[in-house]
Amino acid sequence: MSSGSKIEYQKKELPSKVQSVGLLLTVLGLVIVLAGYFVSPARMAFNNIIGLTFIISIAVGALFFVAIEYLSGAVWSTPFRRVSEIISSFVVLVPLIVIPLLFNLHSVFHWTHPEVVNADKVLSEKAPYLNINFFVIRIAAFIAIWMLFQYLITRNSLRQDSTKDQTLTTKNVKLSAVFIPFFALTISFTGIDWLMSLEPHWFSTIFGIYYFSGTVLAALATITYVAVTLNENGYLVKGLTTDHYYSMGALLFAFINFWAYIAFSQFLLVWYANLPEETFWFLQRWEGSWIIWTVGLMVVHFLVPYFGLLSQPSKMNPAKLKFFALWILAAHYYDLYFLVMPNYSRSGVALSWYELGFPILLVGLMILLFVSKSKKQNLVPVGDPKLKRGIDFRL
Amino acid sequence: MKEKILYGYTGIFNTPDEIAHAAEKAVAKGFTKFDVHTPYPLHGMNKAMSLKPSKLGYVALVLGLSALMGAVFSLWWVSAVDYPIVVGGKPFFAFPAFVPVMFEVTVLTASVGTVLAMLFVFFKLPNNSHPLHGTEYMRNVSADKYGLLVQAEDTKFDEATIKSFFQELHASEIDAVYWDNEEINHEHKILTPKFLGFLLVAGLITSGATYFALNKLTYMLPFTWMMEQQKQNPQQKSLIFSDGFGMRKPVEGTIARGFLPYEYKGQPDLAAEKLFNPLPVSKNVLALGQKKYDTYCSPCHDFQGTGLSRLRGQFPNPPSLHSEKVRTWNDGRIYAVIMDGQNVMPSYANLLDSDERWAVIHYIRALQRSLNAKESDIK
Numbered sequence: 208m209s210s211g212s213k214i215e216y217q218k219k220e221l222p223s224k225v226q227s228v229g230l231l232l233t234v235l236g237l238v239i240v241l242a243g244y245f246v247s248p249a250r251m252a253f254n255n256i257i258g259l260t261f262i263i264s265i266a267v268g269a270l271f272f273v274a275i276e277y278l279s280g281a282v283w284s285t286p287f288r289r290v291s292e293i294i295s296s297f298v299v300l301v302p303l304i305v306i307p308l309l310f311n312l313h314s315v316f317h318w319t320h321p322e323v324v325n326a327d328k329v330l331s332e333k334a335p336y337l338n339i340n341f342f343v344i345r346i347a348a349f350i351a352i353w354m355l356f357q358y359l360i361t362r363n364s365l366r367q368d369s370t371k372d373q374t375l376t377t378k379n380v381k382l383s384a385v386f387i388p389f390f391a392l393t394i395s396f397t398g399i400d401w402l403m404s405l406e407p408h409w410f411s412t413i414f415g416i417y418y419f420s421g422t423v424l425a426a427l428a429t430i431t432y433v434a435v436t437l438n439e440n441g442y443l444v445k446g447l448t449t450d451h452y453y454s455m456g457a458l459l460f461a462f463i464n465f466w467a468y469i470a471f472s473q474f475l476l477v478w479y480a481n482l483p484e485e486t487f488w489f490l491q492r493w494e495g496s497w498i499i500w501t502v503g504l505m506v507v508h509f510l511v512p513y514f515g516l517l518s519q520p521s522k523m524n525p526a527k528l529k530f531f532a533l534w535i536l537a538a539h540y541y542d543l544y545f546l547v548m549p550n551y552s553r554s555g556v557a558l559s560w561y562e563l564g565f566p567i568l569l570v571g572l573m574i575l576l577f578v579s580k581s582k583k584q585n586l587v588p589v590g591d592p593k594l595k596r597g598i599d600f601r602l
Numbered sequence: 603m604k605e606k607i608l609y610g611y612t613g614i615f616n617t618p619d620e621i622a623h624a625a626e627k628a629v630a631k632g633f634t635k636f637d638v639h640t641p642y643p644l645h646g647m648n649k650a651m652s653l654k655p656s657k658l659g660y661v662a663l664v665l666g667l668s669a670l671m672g673a674v675f676s677l678w679w680v681s682a683v684d685y686p687i688v689v690g691g692k693p694f695f696a697f698p699a700f701v702p703v704m705f706e707v708t709v710l711t712a713s714v715g716t717v718l719a720m721l722f723v724f725f726k727l728p729n730n731s732h733p734l735h736g737t738e739y740m741r742n743v744s745a746d747k748y749g750l751l752v753q754a755e756d757t758k759f760d761e762a763t764i765k766s767f768f769q770e771l772h773a774s775e776i777d778a779v780y781w782d783n784e785e786i787n788h789e790h791k792i793l794t795p796k797f798l799g800f801l802l803v804a805g806l807i808t809s810g811a812t813y814f815a816l817n818k819l820t821y822m823l824p825f826t827w828m829m830e831q832q833k834q835n836p837q838q839k840s841l842i843f844s845d846g847f848g849m850r851k852p853v854e855g856t857i858a859r860g861f862l863p864y865e866y867k868g869q870p871d872l873a874a875e876k877l878f879n880p881l882p883v884s885k886n887v888l889a890l891g892q893k894k895y896d897t898y899c900s901p902c903h904d905f906q907g908t909g910l911s912r913l914r915g916q917f918p919n920p921p922s923l924h925s926e927k928v929r930t931w932n933d934g935r936i937y938a939v940i941m942d943g944q945n946v947m948p949s950y951a952n953l954l955d956s957d958e959r960w961a962v963i964h965y966i967r968a969l970q971r972s973l974n975a976k977e978s979d980i981k
Contacts, residue, residue: 471698471701474698475698475699475701475702478698479690479698479699481690481691517663518659519655519659520655601645601646602645
């Protein structure tokens, strides 16, 4: 059915309004974050962890998506792969977000206090892994690994725009193959370090996959929202159809189910075994007003997007798809809040202006970064040999 | 031979683009009963033929949701209503444990049901033969050509316009396809009296043979040889002993070890008067008593004898063993309770032997003393 379409791509500048919105949000978020750190450093540090894991989810998840495209030889996602690459470049924000936390480790992780660790048999047994030095080395190494692969893969892809050299694709396939195992390990250990070790007595062997499922969802949702919006306004290559939208929606739908599957598996085993050292983590989230948040998680993170994206037309309708992409992105933030905040506020859900700081700041920073990158590069990998087939992709 | 009945007209095209174009033209002409045959699935054909989205998704949705509700209902009925069993201390309606079953039932019903609906409702199978079978047209579109068929049922169908329609599109091999006479004259003869009678006879024979094999055959020679052995079966009249009992009683005036006869059944006051504890208090006796107490008594009476049952109130809590009444009972009175039971408590005569019962009584005394220590105990 190929009708011999040509690649029609005209590079356009994003409207300056976008940049001003990004700037406004960044300033507003920065003010809230600074004020929060001034008024209640402990509370802000917990929010900082949510923000950190959120931006890691988006940036590293997007890089994972790029790597998967290279490895599987997928063509349908090639026309908007540059969008994924730019989103993966948000990984430069990770060190910025992690630095204030490194000064506040004592207020969030109680395994950082030697007197607590020495008095506790379990914590002293875990001390060879959970100690500040090794912890900082780990996150530094993870950031280095992510930035290295992000730099190498996008550099090759960008070079291809001008050289149209097909061997660059082969190089990226090899890089992606090396990156995937690193990705699996770094994302699992990021989840364990920054989310599970908030409650160092608790353990769940599936936790790394749980965070991974959220990571992929957040990245896919961001990519979907940005790609659909850009395409609707004509910033991407001509010829993208509802078939492309459908594929993105189907992936989102699949990972919504994957997340629910993993989340339920984690709960079911703990519930069945009924061991006090495992159940207390869920019981904390079932007490006071946290029960509302926990039940809300099932609705917000599974039921609503599940039925929202169930039918074929809903995945092809750009307005619906954009809505649910944003919804899922917010749901991931909600999920991280569910993982982190019960450790700050045992008695009940704590919601105030503090909680707004990091989402606003991160969205602002992401917009600014996207605008500045989009000025320098094409928004479509025009030199990629798969681009033509990607545009002609039909279900 | 009867007159042939027209099924439709077919035309052959050489490229995918031509067939897509032809399909668009057929839609533009207003044909509704037409179909396209290609050697492999063509992307975008749905759009060219202006096909509406399949209704199969709704079948899957309805089947899935009803299976989900059916699973919840049957699990609830079986586990919480009809036959409730405590498993691992979980509630009878243990929703998390039901979720995997609900998931499996939903997926299985929806997927199998959707495939069956597709085959037998949407595709209208079984269909023994089809006018297109064995035609040159079918041979072509199964190999390397692309074909368009317009059925005679179509309201816009007219032989002359169809022919010119195909010619305009430069189709090759424009052919008329006729119904197979055999297919038209074929009657569905499955529900004839003869066949129904055959089904009835076959069913009778099968069920009768099954009944015979299971209920009669196994009680006939030689299949009963294993059953009829030269041995004494329980409850069977003995042919050897004159009193007819298969089992022998102990010789008169003797008792078996550990089976002291209990003569005060139903007479606790008499037992209290006549019985005394034959065991001396020693470390070993108390250890035995504690072991048996913790095993048999503590589930209801609690480890300390307070009567705060740990069976989560599934039985009424027994009274405390530290009451004035129990403390002033002598050992024989408590022995009578162990032997006979009291109120809800059943007899423990079969679970503890004589020495163990007395050891438990010693241990109960130790418990009572521990909670009601006298001045003289502190030394």
